[in-house]
Amino acid sequence: MQISQGFLSQIGVFFAAALTLITLSYAFRDNPIFRAILHLFVGVAAGYAAAIAVQDVVLPQLVYPILDELAGTPTLDIIDLAIRVGLTLLLLAKLSPRTARLGSPVTALLTGVGAALAIGGAVQGTLIPQISAAAGIFNVESFQLAYQGGYYGESLQIIFEGSLLLLATVSTLAYFHFGAHSRGKQEPLRNIFVDALAWLGAVFIAVALATLFTGVLQAALGALIERVAFLRDVANLLLGLQ
Amino acid sequence: MNLSDLQWIGLCLALILLFSVWGKNNPRRALRSIPAFVQLRRTIELSVEDGSRLQISLGRGGVLGPESAAAFAGLTLLRQVAEIAADSDQPPIATTGDGAIMLLAQDTLRSSYQRLGISDQYHLRLAQATGLTPFSYAAGALPFILDRRVSASALAGSFGEEAGLLTAATQLSGGFSLGGSENLSGQSILFASADQPLIGEEIFATGAYMDAGPIHQASLRAQDVLRWSVILLLIITSLLPLFEGLP
Amino acid sequence: MNLRLRTPFSAAVAIAIGLIVLVSLLFPDFTDLRNRILNWAILLAAVALLLGFANLFQVHFQKMRHGEKPVYSLILLAGMLVTFIITFWEGSQGFTASWIFNSIQLPIETSLMAVLAISLTIAAARLFQQRKDLMSIVFLVTLFVLLLSSGPLFGIELPLFTRTIGPYVNNFLSVGALRGLLIGVSIGTLATGLRILLGADRPYGG
């Protein structure tokens, strides 16, 4: 078994290298082998995700409790279990277009839970923490120290940097203002103050998006380097250089 | 100074309800123009005209997280597009990377087909899960674009870096792509690579700009008020400690 | 009563469950109820994933049957079933399951990310070619500045960028806007969620 596992691991390295090479070929031209690999990837990823869903969720949350119940050692109260079974069966009705409508209340339940979690997440996870963090936009402690110590240049710099942060946030938010005045056949127009602020917001948003884009580009470059390095290692292995 | 979570939710709810009944008939009220939506409408009409297919990509986000809202916005778009183009030669197709969103897309399409009286033309494959992980979802959607089975892709949902694969393929095949995501990295990719990007919270305005109903307009007005409330709070919260600390 | 008479059952379910979960998120007294509902939702999301699996299977099985590029579909179906059976049988940490993950899924996925490096470079070049609006110009200028600030390019470091301009853009110019974008997205999320809890948006087809 040890030998076969080692052999399989070795094969796996070459297999991974071939898949890497074929996938990278897509950067130059879409080709049938790449398409085949793409389908293999979709299938494998789906199979893996489904198996984990069954193992980590469906079995422990549904199947095992049912078996426990049947064995006379219940781990869930019967009502909870009945609801789980009922909801699952209704959702499974979605497999056929004829019975799909039976599952709608269950998808509605999921929607309701999802909406509530989205609301909770948005408010508790982002809105409140971000507004609270605004209290630290101006570095008050440093400002006080600088101001009291007579370092007016430094204190002004702190004010400037804080103002820049605040202006960026405020103008970015103003950019999204949707309301406008209708002008007949012409394009609706926003309040001139909002528009001016939004113009500034557009500049800051572009800067922020460029920052994010650079991050993604760096990450992708890291992935490219790792893959090319892997191919180099496999080539060395094949050529007996390592 | 800050509002609690309950107060924020209550304020938003009250504003939506208020704007649902107040001022909704004011002819002077309009929405600023967003080029992506103008272009989307043009794309829909072109697809109806030339019998090509639109793909609504609902992203890889699940239903049990903050990213679900973007998918819900995408589903609103799907409904609006289906109402127009469902009975065209090539009805729009929805693709997603999550099982629950796939079921919701099927529900959305089924009810739209039913409303149009063409239930017999509806089938489950009009809403597909092309993959069940973020990148495999994009990989599964690639053949649609590369084989030109879809002429345009509207990406409305939760997208991360995999959005780049979809938009690059669209470029390669000469199609059209429009995209918005709640994920900021995804937004940056869409900004650079989609023909028409939706920035920030614009994706949540899909319903209002696609005429999904007055409550969507009310919702945008509520968002406007909420946003200015946040701006006010930000200014107060940030400046207050500064003035408190002055001698 | 009117409300109840005219509200479809699915919408009632969505609104009721949504409100219960929302209230339980805001008030810790309802934690048990919330956890119970969340456990159902987690189970249902997993079952939904299996339905997605079935959908994928069905689509490609039909394609194979109708001879539409059947080889691709066959590969997909084979990969799907073999992986599912093996991973399910021996667990995700099992030798063969790990082999499949490490030798197939991971290399392809990382390679697609590597392809993205090229795609994004091309996208940025296209942006440079084709767009002339304010945002695109600012975007490109910032991108160039940040690339110059990312470290030594071709082994040459430009301290003006890496030490001064880059950190300034990262720590001041973009942070404020990122906060604004995050707050904006959260406001949009809040309103979208509330529209569903009001029954105005019904993606479940009610």
Add this chain to the structure above:
Amino acid sequence: MSYHSNQDPEKNLPDWLKALRRQQSKETPQPKGAKSEPPKPAAQEPDEEEPNWLREIRERYGRPETKQETPGTEETESPLSDTQPIPASRAVETRPKPSKPKLAEEPPAEEPVIAEPQAETPQRDFPDWLDDLGEPEVGEEKQEEGADTHIPAFPQGSEELTPGELPSWLQAIRPGGAFPQEDTRSGEMLPGVQETAGPLAGLSDVLTAEPEAIQSVKPPIYSARLELTDSQSRHVAAFKKLLDEEGRPKEDLGRRAALPARLLNSFLGAALILAVLLPLLNQSQLVPRPEPDFLPESAEVFNRIDTLPAAAPVLIAFDLQPTLYGETKAAASAVFAHLLDRQARLVFISTQPTGPAVAERLLQEELATLPAIATGDYTNLGYLSGGMAALRSFLSDPRSAALSVTALGMNPWTSSTLESINSVSNFALVVIVSSNADDARIWIEQGAAELPNGLIAVTSAQAAPLLRPYLLSQPQTLQGLVSGVQGAVFYERLRSLDGTGRAMWDSYSYGLGAILLLILLGGLYGRLIHMRPEKETTTVSNRAN
């Protein structure tokens, strides 16, 4: 109690959709037996209610063909119907619509109607109780104001026609009208001939406004040679072009149009791969590493780990997705090696299904030689399903969380590492390893209050910009950050080691340089050499204006 609605199903449809359905109902006779709604008086829903853009679609592409009722066939449900390629010819043409079956009875007989007998109720814009609230205001005004029942996304002026003036919808579809200039259709879809005069100026593929038939001409002189007027020549050329394009496979056309772009793409790809390959082949380590004061947030990670007491339990939130494993493994392995050197006892948990497998791969690939890994002296709690909600529950009470390992019948809490852990605050340090800023943000935002010992992150470079606000916030909610290849190589320098990061660093430097140059060259190539862009986009031109 009944859930049946007595409402008019059309009543709550969006206004534009009402108009569209009305138009269709005019064109399409109701099939016998179909549930038909009483026709609404035209005055009740004036045309102004319809959005301009939809009216344009209707006017331009209205389908006058009467749909014939055909029995439901399987043909429309062909499994291939959703995957048909786009028709070869996408030139602007009005193709006859294939007759489509209209469903007479709904719901279909075979569909059970037990849970939702009211499912036929159309989707409403408002909840019903809100409708009631709004009704008095709508009342009579609605008939008068019509178009103002909702805030238009686009200006909707009155559409009265004045002599010699084009209606707005027609102006809109003319080039240079209200619609954007760009046309998203690919080359072969674009119409060839445009009218240059008259009210149809700018429209393509229309009958010419200057018909030769009405021009006064001299009596023709017949000759054996065919003489063509300019106009005729133009038409012949256009017709020939149309025929040529019809005969040519669409795929070829698309490829031909995109060939320069494809070549450019291939060149950019090859150049980038070469730029990263050459330093790897040389195994060069010539590019200087960042100075020790370059990344203070990464130095903070080093300091925190370096001051950990021996055998301290450290929670690793491993949310790294396979996609960015290759990029992040350098940073993660550098930090893990430091932790293991400090004899920290690692406990892994993941909110990503693939997290445990990726974590295992990282440990075995990069750190297998370290004693703790070789002997398996670490704990893997596995996958925590349920996203943010489950994470909240784990942070408040880790022992009651539904973990994948407990689902398999194991109890990790009895291990020596975890027996002293009753809450997450018992961990000496929490390290988030993530490829995605959102996953890390959830830990930071949900866990900041529960984690008095602090939180540090090891991430992909793409997550760093979004995590920076947490590093700069006061109080600081994220104490340290190591991100991407740069973070890895910096961390290795702090530890005076050469690891995976160092091996990638030269390639990284050359790759970044290449990207910068390629974007510049690619952009300039398009602009200066006048390579025809695939699509001219005005895109966001008026966003900021």
